[in-house]
Structures are given as C-alpha cells and as structure tokens.
Amino acid sequence: MGLFTTSPQRSFPPFWTQYLAAFAREKSQAGFLGSTLDGKKLDTTRFVVFDTETTGLHYKEDRILSIGAVTVINNEISIAQSLELYLKQDIYKPESAKIHGILRNGSYEQVNEQEAIEKCLEFIGTNILIGHHIGFDVAVINAALKRAQLGKLKNRVLDTETLYKRLVHPINRSLQEKRYTLDELAEALKIPLHDRHTSAGDALITAIAFIKIVKRLNSDGSLTVKQLFRKN
Amino acid sequence: MQNTIAQRIYDFLKQFPPFQFMAESDLLDICSQASVLYLDKDEVIFKRDQAYGDRFYIVQQGAIKLTRPSKDVIKVVDICDEGDLFGLKVTSTDTYRTTATANEETILYTLPMEEFSAFAKANKAISNYLIASFASNIKDPYTLQQSGSLLNTYEPERSAHLLGLEQARYSTAIITCSPKTSIQEAARLMQQHRIGCLVITTDSIPVGVLTNRELRNAIANNIISSDHVVHDAMITQVVCAVPKVTVAQAQLILLKNGISHLIITEDGTASTKVVGVLSKHDIVVAYGNSPAELVKEIKRAKKTKMLRFTWEKATLLLERYLDQNLPISHILNIFSELKDALMQRTMELSLSKMAHNPPVPFTWLALGSQGREEQLLYTDQDNALIYEDVSPENNEATKGYFLHLANRMNKRLHKIGYDYCPADMMGSNPLYCLSLSEWKAQFSTWIKDPSPESMLLSGIFFDYRMVYGTQELVGELTASIYDQLSTSSVFFRFMAKDALKNPPPVSFFRNFLVESDGAHKDEFDIKNRAMAPLISGARVLSLYHNLRNINHTSERFEKLAELEPQNKELFESCAYAFKALLKFRVKQGLRNDDSGRFIKLADLSKEERLKLKRCFKPLRDLQEVLRVRFQTQNLS
Numbered sequence: 001m002g003l004f005t006t007s008p009q010r011s012f013p014p015f016w017t018q019y020l021a022a023f024a025r026e027k028s029q030a031g032f033l034g035s036t037l038d039g040k041k042l043d044t045t046r047f048v049v050f051d052t053e054t055t056g057l058h059y060k061e062d063r064i065l066s067i068g069a070v071t072v073i074n075n076e077i078s079i080a081q082s083l084e085l086y087l088k089q090d091i092y093k094p095e096s097a098k099i100h101g102i103l104r105n106g107s108y109e110q111v112n113e114q115e116a117i118e119k120c121l122e123f124i125g126t127n128i129l130i131g132h133h134i135g136f137d138v139a140v141i142n143a144a145l146k147r148a149q150l151g152k153l154k155n156r157v158l159d160t161e162t163l164y165k166r167l168v169h170p171i172n173r174s175l176q177e178k179r180y181t182l183d184e185l186a187e188a189l190k191i192p193l194h195d196r197h198t199s200a201g202d203a204l205i206t207a208i209a210f211i212k213i214v215k216r217l218n219s220d221g222s223l224t225v226k227q228l229f230r231k232n
Numbered sequence: 233m234q235n236t237i238a239q240r241i242y243d244f245l246k247q248f249p250p251f252q253f254m255a256e257s258d259l260l261d262i263c264s265q266a267s268v269l270y271l272d273k274d275e276v277i278f279k280r281d282q283a284y285g286d287r288f289y290i291v292q293q294g295a296i297k298l299t300r301p302s303k304d305v306i307k308v309v310d311i312c313d314e315g316d317l318f319g320l321k322v323t324s325t326d327t328y329r330t331t332a333t334a335n336e337e338t339i340l341y342t343l344p345m346e347e348f349s350a351f352a353k354a355n356k357a358i359s360n361y362l363i364a365s366f367a368s369n370i371k372d373p374y375t376l377q378q379s380g381s382l383l384n385t386y387e388p389e390r391s392a393h394l395l396g397l398e399q400a401r402y403s404t405a406i407i408t409c410s411p412k413t414s415i416q417e418a419a420r421l422m423q424q425h426r427i428g429c430l431v432i433t434t435d436s437i438p439v440g441v442l443t444n445r446e447l448r449n450a451i452a453n454n455i456i457s458s459d460h461v462v463h464d465a466m467i468t469q470v471v472c473a474v475p476k477v478t479v480a481q482a483q484l485i486l487l488k489n490g491i492s493h494l495i496i497t498e499d500g501t502a503s504t505k506v507v508g509v510l511s512k513h514d515i516v517v518a519y520g521n522s523p524a525e526l527v528k529e530i531k532r533a534k535k536t537k538m539l540r541f542t543w544e545k546a547t548l549l550l551e552r553y554l555d556q557n558l559p560i561s562h563i564l565n566i567f568s569e570l571k572d573a574l575m576q577r578t579m580e581l582s583l584s585k586m587a588h589n590p591p592v593p594f595t596w597l598a599l600g601s602q603g604r605e606e607q608l609l610y611t612d613q614d615n616a617l618i619y620e621d622v623s624p625e626n627n628e629a630t631k632g633y634f635l636h637l638a639n640r641m642n643k644r645l646h647k648i649g650y651d652y653c654p655a656d657m658m659g660s661n662p663l664y665c666l667s668l669s670e671w672k673a674q675f676s677t678w679i680k681d682p683s684p685e686s687m688l689l690s691g692i693f694f695d696y697r698m699v700y701g702t703q704e705l706v707g708e709l710t711a712s713i714y715d716q717l718s719t720s721s722v723f724f725r726f727m728a729k730d731a732l733k734n735p736p737p738v739s740f741f742r743n744f745l746v747e748s749d750g751a752h753k754d755e756f757d758i759k760n761r762a763m764a765p766l767i768s769g770a771r772v773l774s775l776y777h778n779l780r781n782i783n784h785t786s787e788r789f790e791k792l793a794e795l796e797p798q799n800k801e802l803f804e805s806c807a808y809a810f811k812a813l814l815k816f817r818v819k820q821g822l823r824n825d826d827s828g829r830f831i832k833l834a835d836l837s838k839e840e841r842l843k844l845k846r847c848f849k850p851l852r853d854l855q856e857v858l859r860v861r862f863q864t865q866n867l868s
Binding site for chain 2: 078207
C-alpha cells in the first residue's frame with residue numbers, strides 16, 4: 001500500500017467530486033505558481049454572500065437551521081440567484097427559535113442535512129464566500145461535511161468585519177479591536193435593518209454591507225479582488 | 233422554494249402604483265427575478281441616448297435625479313423618491329431620454345423589463361398608469377402640483393362636467409294652452425303655476441310661446457282686452473331642441489336667439505310633440521351655485537340661519553371648484569368676495585338689532601388668515617374693531633356700545649360656523665375694541681419694544697383688512713404704522729426671528745416632522761410647520777419693502793419677486809408652494825370636515841406625500857434669506 005493512496009473502498013457522492021474537480025480545474029488554469037486570484041476583476045467576479053442560522057453557538061454540537069445566500073456581481077444582488085434552505089431538525093432547542101423564528105417542522109419546505117450540503121455546494125461552486133463572522137458559518141458547514149464524512153470547504157472567504165475595519169483609520173486603535181455585530185455594522189453603514197435573523201435576510205444585509213465597504217475601499221477604481229485578501 | 237427576500241421586495245412594491253394593481257402571484261413571480269443595486273451619491277445608472285437596458289428601476293431608499301440637457305443647461309426633469317419607478321421603456325424610442333444619477337446614497341430594485349411589459353399590456357390599470365405618468369413629461373420639482381391627479385384627468389365624467397357636456401335637465405311638466413285661449417286666462421294660468429313661460433300648442437304640436445316678455449309687450453301695445461287671444465301676443469317662431477341637448481348647447485341656442493326658454497320636442501323640430509321646456513334657470517342650476525347667485529342670496533338674507541345655509545352652499549361650490557382644478561388664486565378671489573359679502577351682511581344684521589345707530593364712525597377688521605384673504609374653510613374668527621376718537625368723558629359709553637356690537641357680531645359669526653378664537657382675539661375683547669389713537673399706541677408698543685411674546689400678536693394684527701366701515705380709519709392707522717416702522721429696525725429682526733422659529737418640516741432622513749405629543753400626536757401640522765414659515769416670511773419682507781395693500785401671501789411673494797430680481801426664482805417658488813399647500817389644506821379640510829390643519833400622514837397617498845415634500849423645498853432657502861438679511865442670530 002502506497003503512502004499517498006486513499007482507501008479504495010470509500011467512494012464520494014458525485015456532488016463532492018464535482019466540487020473538488022471545479023477547484024482543481026481552476027487551479028490548473030492558474031498554473032503551478034499562479035494564484036486563482038490573479039487577474040480577477042472586481043466587476044466581473046461572482047461573490048456569494050452567505051449566512052447560516054443554527055441552534056446555538058457550538059459548531060460541533062449545534063445544528064444548522066437554515067442557510068441563506070445571495071450572489072453579488074458588479075455591485076448588484078440578484079434575487080433570482082439566491083439560495084434559501086430550511087433544514088429538518090433532530091436536535092431542537094426551543095430557546096433559539098425565539099431569535100430565529102424558524103419553528104421546528106414549520107410550514108417551510110424542509111430538506112435534510114445531506115441535501116442541504118449538496119445544494120449549498122452546488123450553489124457556491126468555487127466562488128469567493130462573503131459573510132459576517134464567516135469563520136463560524138464555515139465551521140458549521142465543515143462540521144456538517146464531516147458528519148457526511150467529507151472534507152472541508154475549499155472556497156476562499158472574506159469577512160465583512162475584517163473588511164470594514166480596513167475603513168477605520170489605524171489611529172482609532174480601539175475601534176480596530178472592537179468586535180462588530182451585524183447590527184452594529186449595519187448601523188455604522190446606515191443600512192436599514194429588516195429581516196434580521198432569517199438567514200436570507202441576514203445574507204442580504206451582509207451583501208449590501210459588502211458592496212458599501214468595497215465601494216469605499218475602491219474609491220480610486222483600481223482595487224482588485226486579490227487586494228481584498230491583503231492582510232492588514 | 234421559500235424566498236424571503238423576494239417576499240420583502242413584494243411587500244415593498246405592493247404599496248406603490250402601478251404594482252398595487254398587479255395580482256399577488258404575478259407580482260411575487262416578478263419579484264423573484266428582482267435584483268438589488270446599491271449606488272453611491274453621484275453614481276450614474278444610465279445616460280441619455282444610451283440604448284435601453286433589459287431592466288428598469290424602482291427606488292427603495294434614497295433618491296435618483298433624472299436630467300436632460302435643455303439648450304445650454306442641464307435641466308432636472310424629476311427627482312425619483314422612494315417607490316418611484318424609472319428607466320422603463322414605454323414609448324417606441326430605443327434610447328433613454330434622460331440621464332439618471334444617484335442624488336444621494338441609494339438602493340434600487342431592478343426588475344426585468346420584458347416580463348413586466350407583458351403584465352402591463354394585459355392589465356389596463358397598469359398601462360393607464362404608465363401612459364398617464366409618462367405622458368406628463370413636464371415634471372419638475374416646483375410644478376408637480378398635478379401629478380397626483382393624473383389618472384383623474386382620464387375620467388370623462390369630470391371633464392364633461394366642466395364643459396357642460398352632460399345632458400341638460402329640463403321641466404317635463406309643461407303647462408300648455410291653445411292659441412285661442414284669452415290672454416287674461418293665459419296670464420292667470422302662469423300666475424297659478426308660478427311660471428314665466430307657456431307653450432302654445434295645437435294637438436301637442438308647438439305653435440307658439442308666451443313668456444313674461446310677450447305679456448309685457450301686450451300691455452304696452454294694448455292688446456289685453458277680453459277679446460284678444462293668445463295668438464295675438466305669442467311669438468310664433470318656436471325655437472326647439474332635441475331631448476338629448478347638452479347644457480352647453482342649450483345655453484348657446486338661448487344666447488344666439490336672445491330668448492329665455494327653449495322648447496324640447498321629440499325630434500327637435502317644431503313639427504313634433506312637445507316633451508319639455510328648458511329655461512335659463514335650468515342652465516344656472518346645471519352649472520351649480522354660481523357665485524353671483526350666492527352673493528345675491530347673502531345680501532337678501534334676513535336671518536343668521538339663512539346666512540349659515542348659504543355659506544354651506546358656498547362650501548359645496550368650493551368643493552366643486554377644487555375638483556375641477558381651477559387655479560387657487562381664482563378660487564380665493566371669488567371666495568374673498570363672498571366672504572366680504574357675508575361679513576357685511578352679518579354686520580348689517582348686527583347693527584339692525586342695536587338700540588341706536590353707532591355714535592361715531594367705526595371699522596370692523598378681519599385679522600390673520602381672513603385679513604390675508606386666504607381663508608376658504610371655517611376656522612377661528614380673528615377680528616378687531618376701531619372707532620373714531622371721542623372725548624375722554626364719552627369714551628366709556630362709546631366703547632360700551634361697540635363692545636356690545638362686536639359681541640353680537642362674534643356670536644353671529646359663531647352661529648354661521650366660525651369658532652371663537654381660543655386666544656380671544658376678537659372685537660368683543662376690550663383689548664381689541666379700541667379707538668384709533670389707542671390702536672396707534674398699541675402698534676407703537678409692538679414696534680418700538682418688540683419681544684418674542686408680542687410677536688405672536690403682531691403676527692396676527694399686521695395682517696388686517698377692512699371688512700366693514702370707514703376706510704379713513706384704516707388708512708390712518710396704516711400710515712401711522714409704516715411711519716413707525718421706518719424708524720425701527722429692531723422690529724424687523726424680531727419679526728424675522730419669529731419667522732424662523734419653525735424649521736423646515738422634513739427631517740434629515742427625509743421624513744416628515746410630526747407632532748410628538750398632544751391630541752394630534754404623529755399627525756403633521758401643515759399650518760404651523762409648512763404654511764406659517766411662508767406666511768411670516770412674506771409678512772416681514774413685505775413690511776420691509778413697505779408693500780401696502782397686498783395681504784395675500786402668494787401675491788406678496790409675487791411682488792417680492794419683482795422687487796428682488798436676485799431672489800426671483802426663490803420667491804416665485806415660495807408663491808407657488810404656498811398656493812399648493814393652501815389647496816392641499818383645503819382639500820384635506822373638506823375631506824375630513826375640519827380646518828385641515830392636522831394631516832394624518834398614513835392617510836396620504838404616495839403622490840400626495842411627495843407633493844407635500846416638494847412644497848417644502850423653498851422653505852429652507854427662504855429662511856436663509858431672512859437669517860442673513862435681518863441678522864437674527866444675535867438676538868436673544
């Protein structure tokens with residue numbers, strides 16, 4: 001048995017192989033030394049703004065209640081290209097229902113976790129994921145992928161909180177260290193709040209925030225996608 | 233699939249025309265194809281002469297400016313506010329007619345043009361709305377008065393009414409007699425039925441007409457003996473019309489032939505049966521209560537109750553005038569005539585009830601909005617009385633007489649429908665029933681020693697107008713006031729400061745400032761917040777320019793525009809805005825049967841809200857002019 005071979009008896013579901021293949025294709029186009037971000041233009045790149053609602057804040061134990069995502073291309077949010085999934089629940093915490101308004105077996109059409117992941121990966125493809133505190137959302141999806149015995153998400157991610165902080169002058173150090181909730185971010189950017197705590201509504205607010213932030217960062221019109229990933 | 237965002241867009245769009253005319257499923261369907269667009273200030277959405285895109289836009293938040301070049305300048309065609317739709321291809325042209333720029337930070341919804349057009353074609357309400365709103369391509373911020381009633385102009389009934397195109401009503405209970413009836417018998421018949429016209433028929437076919445005029449001529453020509461018959465006196469040329477004759481047509485026929493009665497026959501000729509008689513009076517009735525008739529009625533009224541009744545009729549007339557969108561200045565002119573007649577008659581009635589004639593000449597003044605001739609509805613009565621100076625020993629008795637008179641007057645006006653003034657600014661208050669020299673002293677105190685408190689009073693008293701009495705007293709008072717004004721600049725500053733006490737009524741976030749407490753919580757006070765700043769601004773500026781005898785706020789602004797060419801545009805838009813606000817208030821008042829002062833914003837349609845907002849635009853600039861000119865910031 002060779003060192004680098006995986007066990008032959010394990011076969012992956014097609015959506016996962018497709019997901020991986022798309023990344024491999026993109027990488028091969030970029031070349032061995034190149035980055036997939038090279039030459040990506042801001043106004044043609046498809047960004048997926050992403051939000052999940054969960055039963056709690058422990059990404060390992062808690063489960064996904066809903067997934068909402070919208071796409072942003074050239075500052076435009078397309079409703080036709082959006083995703084809104086509600087998941088069937090095994091673990092259910094009544095206290096979180098109050099915040100999220102998603103009742104167990106509510107009147108929504110529901111999918112199981114496996115289907116949700118499949119639809120979600122199909123929707124996001126190799127696009128860059130945007131989210132507010134996206135680390136948590138990615139961890140939650142990764143936990144679900146792990147339960148399905150699959151690997152982790154391979155998409156690049158951008159956090160709107162980190163991006164927003166680039167707008168704050170370094171001299172305001174205290175603000176640099178501040179944590180912003182989505183509500184606070186929306187308030188700072190003067191975005192009207194409605195539909196908080198539905199994943200699709202949060203995704204829409206995050207998308208508008210993302211567009212606003214990028215416009216401010218791009219005041220001279222020369223910003224590239226790659227520069228968005230620059231570390232401060 | 234559940235789609236929360238589409239649902240939210242649906243919730244937003246369904247508030248506005250033309251989307252409110254769409255079926256729920258259709259609108260939801262189109263919303264799921266929407267997209268959301270965020271724009272920074274000054275970002276361009278599309279340019280004039282650019283080919284149409286496949287989507288059109290609705291403002292969700294913020295504002296979009298539509299411009300197009302006009303000669304050398306870029307002209308703002310429209311400012312699209314929340315809920316406004318733009319960029320929709322309606323005509324056959326292939327390119328945008330205007331350039332669309334974000335006027336501020338804006339969020340737009342975009343919808344697919346083709347899908348929407350399909351709905352629009354299938355739905356008459358939508359296409360009507362679109363045609364109407366795009367046909368009136370003359371929108372500009374200051375001339376948008378009509379936009380709310382765009383659809384109304386497409387209703388035939390309304391315009392028909394204005395032109396008299398409806399079928400005329402006439403009397404079908406015709407009194408006839410044969411040509412062989414004696415003249416005396418015919419006259420007796422007319423007397424019995426109290427009519428002015430007899431139709432002379434043989435077998436129901438009209439052969440002649442006998443009216444009051446023919447009878448008069450008969451007397452003059454001495455053909456009234458008992459053996460004279462109708463045939464000798466009647467006119468044999470019968471002017472006829474078809475039963476479907478319109479009011480305007482009938483009026484023309486009467487005028488052309490110089491007659492007062494028109495005979496309606498089955499086919500409109502004199503050879504068929506008579507079916508009715510149309511008189512001049514019927515035409516007057518068809519055109520509604522004419523102001524001339526009302527004045528006549530007021531002058532003849534013997535009791536206050538009859539005055540009240542007549543005035544209610546006048547309100548109906550007002551409603552109709554507003555419906556027909558007559559210019560408000562025209563309506564105001566008519567109504568100030570009517571109101572003057574009303575006041576004069578009320579005074580005559582009051583005087584007739586007094587024990588003796590007034591000891592000295594006096595003048596009854598209308599104050600405030602009545603003084604400015606801007607009152608169309610019932611409001612509070614503000615009035616005052618001046619009487620000629622008398623010797624000190626007689627003053628008490630004279631004052632007593634006039635207080636008594638004023639008391640009667642106020643009571644009568646109350647009966648007619650004018651509420652007592654809550655601040656008691658009425659002639660029956662001993663403070664405001666003064667001799668000429670007392671009034672001069674009073675105004676002198678206000679001018680020489682102004683205080684913020686006295687400004688409320690002077691604001692009302694400086695807009696006075698004579699309603700009844702001797703012109704000389706008013707003339708003398710006015711001369712004395714202007715004399716004092718020329719020596720006091722501090723008074724202007726106080727007055728200007730007072731005019732600034734109400735800030736423009738739209739908040740930073742483009743919302744209306746509403747009342748925060750009291751009985752009218754969350755309602756918009758159109759009088760204090762929108763009209764009062766214009767009224768007081770016009771007052772101080774016209775006093776400053778020594779403009780006498782112009783009391784009307786919009787006329788004051790028009791005059792000011794002539795006097796100050798550098799502010800011409802501003803003053804003209806102030807005049808326009810004031811007229812529009814006044815019309816608005818009157819309409820609201822008629823709708824709710826009150827003074828129209830407090831407006832529930834929730835009851836307004838989107839068009840009305842926008843119209844109101846546009847009227848506020850010149851306010852800020854006007855207040856800036858006052859602030860700079862009168863240096864108000866240094867006043868405590």
